[in-house]
Amino acid sequence: MATTDRYPVTQKYLMTRSQALNFPISFFQGDFKKNDVYGIVIDIPMPNNVLTTMVCFINGAANLYFNNGGEYTGASQKYRNLVQAAHNLVANTGILLKKSEKTTQFDLPRGKVHNVFLLTKGGIYKTEFRPGVIPDTEPEKRTVYVLYQRVLNELRNCQLKDAAAARKNR
Numbered sequence: 001m002a003t004t005d006r007y008p009v010t011q012k013y014l015m016t017r018s019q020a021l022n023f024p025i026s027f028f029q030g031d032f033k034k035n036d037v038y039g040i041v042i043d044i045p046m047p048n049n050v051l052t053t054m055v056c057f058i059n060g061a062a063n064l065y066f067n068n069g070g071e072y073t074g075a076s077q078k079y080r081n082l083v084q085a086a087h088n089l090v091a092n093t094g095i096l097l098k099k100s101e102k103t104t105q106f107d108l109p110r111g112k113v114h115n116v117f118l119l120t121k122g123g124i125y126k127t128e129f130r131p132g133v134i135p136d137t138e139p140e141k142r143t144v145y146v147l148y149q150r151v152l153n154e155l156r157n158c159q160l161k162d163a164a165a166a167r168k169n170r
Contacts, residue, residue: 010069020055039119062086075158100125
């Protein structure tokens, strides 16, 4: 594992994260304007040197990638609640554009900061969240934070359902 800042990461993780950040808008049907958000990539630091990257797209796809090379993918094909939560998140992230900067740098987060990348036809925008200290003066960030916590919760519910189904089928 290579170490970048404080999070040890695998080559697989770096490649998968890069693919998510560069996912083409042409995959999605629709008439997207320059600043319509079609995807969001969120780097979420967790305890014990775990870095999770959540990727959601306007079609409701939602996946998790972990710095150790692990992943949780494909749940959107089975769970409608996850699709709805992921779509709702992406559909409502346009409110963050004015709080974001266009970027071509995709550094991993430092400390407990969450990196949030918004994918648009006009480029990729970045903002940062500091959970627990999102001020009242930034309601857009509070809204998006709540929405992505809902997606994380749905992903966890899907993982639990998949684990229960796997135990049942043994």
